[in-house]
Structures are given as C-alpha cells and as structure tokens.
Amino acid sequence: MKRQKITDNNGVGLLEVMVSMIIISIGLLGLAPLVVTSIEGNVISQDISTAGNLIKQSIEFYEGLDSISSVPLYISEDGLQNRFLRTTHIWDNTTDTLVPNDVYCIEVDVSWVDHKSVSHSRNYSTYILKD
Structure with missing residues (x-):
C-alpha cells in the first residue's frame, strides 16, 4: 500500500475567513455615520411636520369661525409641545389696503x-372670506 498525499486546496482556510471578516467590519464601520445622519434627518423631519400641523390647526380653527370679532388680531402661543412658539396675525382691508374687501388675511408663524x-x-x- 502506497501512501497518498492530500493536496486538496479547494476549501477556504481560517486565514481567508479572518481577512474577509476584517474587511466586512471596516466596511460596516464606514456606514455608521450614515445611520447617525439618518436619525438626525428624521428628527428634523418630525419637527417640520409638527410645525406644519400647528399651522394647519390654527388656520382651520379660524376658517371654522363664523366671524372674527376684533381685527387686527395678534395671538402668540408659547410652549406648544414644549418647544414651539406659534404666532397668528389676522387683519382685513381696514388695516391693510392690499387685502381685498370681505376677506381676512391670516398669517401663522411657528x-x-x-x-x-x-x-x-x-x-x-392665506385668505378666508368674511361671512
């Protein structure tokens, strides 16, 4: 009986596995700042959406009223959702000649x-019609 040498080199060795794991780790570490940027972007988007909702809420409130008693009207609300300041300014053609008759001009800032x-x-x- 003759001894045969095993020379099958078709498998993956431990060294190759370790090198590939290091390369993958470095690649994943490079992506970490993108995750932080994505989270910060989500926070900014949430703030902008909240501001838009506060604006919409104020405009819809005044659109739903039958009449607005005292014009010009200036309202400032602080501490909305613990961080937001909303100011609403309403006027008509008695205080601003650029506003058409029978119309209120509403400006909301957040x-x-x-x-x-x-x-x-x-x-x-925006403008709303007087009733």
Missing part, C-alpha cells in the same frame, strides 16, 4: 429651537 440650539421657523399665509 418657530422652535432644535436639540442643537439652531432656530427654525415656518410660516403660512
């Missing part, structure tokens, strides 16, 4: 400071 102490604001203006 401002806030984010977790990085950066100020943001959103505003919206």
